[in-house]
Amino acid sequence: MSAGGPLSTDGLVQLLTADGQRTAHEQFDPYADHLTADDLRAMWRDMTLVRAFDKEATSLQRQGELGLWVQSWGQEGAQIGSGHALNGQDFVFPSYREHGVALTRGVDLVEVLRIFRGLQHGAWTPAEHHFHLYTLVIGSHALHATGYAMAMAKDGLVASGDPAKDGAVVAYFGDGATSQGDVAEALTFASVYDAPVVFFVQNNQYAISESATRQSRVPIADRGKGVGIPSVRVDGNDVIASHAVTRWALEHARSGQGPVLIEAFTYRMGAHTTSDDPTRYRPKAEEQLWAERDPIARLEAYLTSTGELSDDFRTEVEAEAKALGERTRTTVRAWTKPDTLGMFDHVYAEPHASVEAERAWFDRYQRSFADQEATR
Amino acid sequence: MSAGGPLSTDGLVQLLTADGQRTAHEQFDPYADHLTADDLRAMWRDMTLVRAFDKEATSLQRQGELGLWVQSWGQEGAQIGSGHALNGQDFVFPSYREHGVALTRGVDLVEVLRIFRGLQHGAWTPAEHHFHLYTLVIGSHALHATGYAMAMAKDGLVASGDPAKDGAVVAYFGDGATSQGDVAEALTFASVYDAPVVFFVQNNQYAISESATRQSRVPIADRGKGVGIPSVRVDGNDVIASHAVTRWALEHARSGQGPVLIEAFTYRMGAHTTSDDPTRYRPKAEEQLWAERDPIARLEAYLTSTGELSDDFRTEVEAEAKALGERTRTTVRAWTKPDTLGMFDHVYAEPHASVEAERAWFDRYQRSFADQEATR
Amino acid sequence: MTTLDERPATASGQPATASAPGKPASAARPAPTTMTMAGAINAGLRAAMERDDKTLLMGEDIGALGGVFRVTDGLHKDFGDDRVMDTPLAESGIVGTAIGMAMRGYRPVIEIQFDGFIFPAYDQITTQLAKMHYRSGGAIQLPVVIRVPFAGGIGAVEHHSESPEALFAHTAGLRIVSPATPQDAFDMIQQAIASPDPVMFFEPKARYWDKGEVDPTRVKAQLDAASGASTGTAEMSRARVAREGSDVTVVAYGPTVRLALQAAQVAADDGTDVEVIDLRSISPLDSDTVVTSARKTGRVVVVHEAPTSFGSGAELSSRVHEQAFFHLHAPVLRVGGFSTPYPGAVFEHDYLPSLDRVLDAVDKVMAH
């Protein structure tokens, strides 16, 4: 880790040490102090659930039930911590690895797998969950998030002083994404229009095989400085710190003070996707090192030390995780191919002659086979 | 001018005050101290020439001899100052307003007008002058400059310690350009690959009608901070400071220390182009104010105060300017439309069937008219 | 030499509307009026902004300046910063943030300054704007309009005279239209804004100052239609028979419609009766209208400024052959720009389809 580079740990906000001790932090303690034991247990539960789901999806992919799977393994602290800081009126623009955040937005995780089974490109209704679809083109959605935030401001949903009304947008993307021109333009627009948007960068140290050092010589958080956006680096494997920092940023944005950039320093424990082979580019020892910084274990250690994690609760969550796994398996296996004509749906909101003509042709064409079958 | 915003004058390096007094600057004096009276007179001459040329081109446009003209009026200090800091082995990527820099690279200014008369899109051989063609798509060439600099490093033309060998690249663009994703990507690539490139931003306070406050809330120079590129703000109407700062930046880059960003704070005295109408968006009073900060007058005041600007020299330069104006007029007016078939040349370096077929068709087609004429 | 400077001081080409700042003039316009195409678009934008306060404009220099062609002249003054937004100089950013705003119910109308500067936004247009409705299974509509002053003939420098419509027509999810008259400009810009789909609106810049009658009532009545079902998408998607004829069909759109009509005039003197079709829409392509005409005349010529190779004329030609092959006396011929970059302005009248080249093609198909 080069000093001051994108892999340095300089200036990371931490509220839980690696071995699960609560440390004090002047600026951010006020944003964590409200957390009750129930809140923390809820975070531990969510992290545990999403990890169980992640494992199940991975094995479904191995069994050929999914075309691909993208794990969030290792990043649960950053995702659940920030997700728990959101209000209902906030709106999230994820990239494609934010299953943890999806969970906190009430998305049924199983539904997410429709995308990875190739049934459809989007699998939930964004407006329902205030959680946009996954975006696969790196960085594109940073601009959508910014535009959405600009529109919230136009709609008076920022700085009204009414906590039931004021909201903000959170855009999630990775360290690699910060090199894209679209992300830079999003920072510029957000800053110039004072948009209530929090850019939440999960620096998991890799963009597929490339180290974050391929994207930057300085901490990723510095990207904010180029346009005057306040930024914070946080230990992303510390779910409490991730929560506190996001809470602070959301308040900043919701109250009309403009955008914030958060860099959550974390680690992608798994492969980039099930198609990836990390043995080609990173040492096992590094993975081992990060296994010791596991975000779930860390919170678990803390809650155990405070006696707030009862065996009953553990058992309950274990059962829940198991049930989720089973439901995932059964549901996915039961999904069949929908009617083929459906592929012509929703290209446009109103009829388009080419699509209509091709649909009609394809319908006739398909039927002609059925007819042949029938006459045989 | 909002404090700390892109129009603030905070932290501008200045070596000549607005009324032409030489001021001391610890960091940058060493980069100006070598300047002899001859050197300064040469800068004054170049600024004067390019302004005379600019006026001539403007009136040729008004007379219908050019389709468009883009003035550099007001920005001569930034352009001539930086241009004089270049060595032969440096390479420049201008945008479209850098006539002053063109002059310092030995480009015949008159030739530049071929572009604006619609005769061709590029009007000089870049390799000859180490001065790339004008690029009209805002910001695109920042990446070309960076790639060129990366290639210079690969070729061992950086940090060799041999001053006859080491070179760097300078990319010129405007305040507006800094919002483009391409410029952000250029900064990233330059930083990551340690490319010997100096990004020279002329913040002339406008992108056509839009104030620089539409592009940024903070000084344009801060764009460098986002990727860890050292940056400097300089008074662009101070030719000596522009020179010194560029010299420093070039030494930094040539010696292998990586990219630098310079923001030259200046003012576009004229319209954006001859098609523009600044009365629609900026007050006359502002133009007046900046007329008082004229870069040529400033150096003139200084040289007059030191007695280094003789009447003979003035007369000589005036005559030179007049001659240039005359040559510009005569040359441009004498330009006729080249052979039409030339429009099919150089689409590809090697033959391409579609182009060949169309050229042949057009040739026959054109001749058919000639034949008709002949048979009449 | 033709230059960009030919424009008048205001787009409307009529006395500035006397409306209090911030208070848009309510439109009690006399019908019909003579307007330039630029003025008609300006009036259409104003009408759309009055109709729906979710309609807003975004672009470079569209505020105080009124756009480099003055098409948004006066709108910033009347509707303010919030609805006429001068943006940072970043086309991808403009389209990308417009998408986000459209997700919250806004109807952003973007001005791209010149055809050649749309490409930085190509990714947002192609992979996001075009595909979001499909990706979301219909849950997200993006009623974004992208206005692009396009095509050549104005003596401009590089990148200011291009015709990139075919580069968008191949991507499903976008609608592509181009008006050829002030009336269509006025109607179609409003239909485009009312459409729930993303629309690329290509404005033939060389025709901005052509004048024509504009009847403002037709589109108003159509969009007022109580059902709410009439968004205008269907109307703007239909080709228009600009002139009836029986010998040969000349198909054009945007900047070349006037040329096609001129050619028809000249051909008439030679005894050839030319039908002229103004496509108006490139996606969808109203091939029915063209094929009907082709079956009647048996001869088709298509004219556009974009390079012929891989241009929209290729699609039209293919469809006509596919659907009217046995009615054709001759193959469909294409007259377009050449397979070169748009050349220096001194060459543009050689590069672009000319009256002679159109007539040459008409003669060729008539030879069979």
Place this chain on the structure above:
Amino acid sequence: MTTLDERPATASGQPATASAPGKPASAARPAPTTMTMAGAINAGLRAAMERDDKTLLMGEDIGALGGVFRVTDGLHKDFGDDRVMDTPLAESGIVGTAIGMAMRGYRPVIEIQFDGFIFPAYDQITTQLAKMHYRSGGAIQLPVVIRVPFAGGIGAVEHHSESPEALFAHTAGLRIVSPATPQDAFDMIQQAIASPDPVMFFEPKARYWDKGEVDPTRVKAQLDAASGASTGTAEMSRARVAREGSDVTVVAYGPTVRLALQAAQVAADDGTDVEVIDLRSISPLDSDTVVTSARKTGRVVVVHEAPTSFGSGAELSSRVHEQAFFHLHAPVLRVGGFSTPYPGAVFEHDYLPSLDRVLDAVDKVMAH
């Protein structure tokens, strides 16, 4: 379900060449060898890098990982950071800096990770890479190759199965090619790199693991040719008659060539003699070869994966009609993807041209 995971561990599909790190193995290869298409491209890249040390590779994950398809497998190990450059995640940046490097005499070969991710670079490709030679009056050559794994059939998620070739073919200044066999892949990648013009090299990713004989001597001899005049541009621009036939011509390229050959096989059993043309080059389009065949057979079907509307088949169809109209028994038919975004993977075999759809079109043209 087909997944990306089907690939073998290395692209070469043969034992790793025993070469010392940093010291490229000098190529004394046995001829011919059986190779996969991915292996053939890998070998072709290696040969080009050995031939000219100005040749370098740029892209995302092409170093230690060897690219997501392992096409650059082993090259980073042998040629190092300076010549196999893992870049920041920014496609415009990659193409833009490659342009700058090409201006200093380098020959950058870019890998775009997937078809759907080329669009952020669209502006650099269209307005800069394609136009620099013209803009500079021939003073600047940009021998940049952009490799794009393209087309579908691999069960992937959105943006990973597209066929954007027509979106580039309309822009003058670019050459567009697509190999269909390991031999062509091996030869054409080297010809593309040797060409002084920018080349878009579309690799049919679903065919990466198809095997075929590769004779490495042919292209070597051609590029070694003492004259130095033989850069290979002309060779890669010519279509190939992949199978001779007399009744109907089926034109394909890249991923659909195998399909066309299968269709010819099946049709032969029905007594229809199909000629198959592998275009190889889309720009320029070798219409001479196709037109010659069309004049012979009188019937043409063109097959590609890209949406039919405004696709490259439209250009081909137009040209065949223009140049062979009076020899045709039936209109040229097009079989392609539909006018929708590329659908979810479960639909892709319905969306893509299939054996049945090609045969259906062959039957239709044979009906006349």
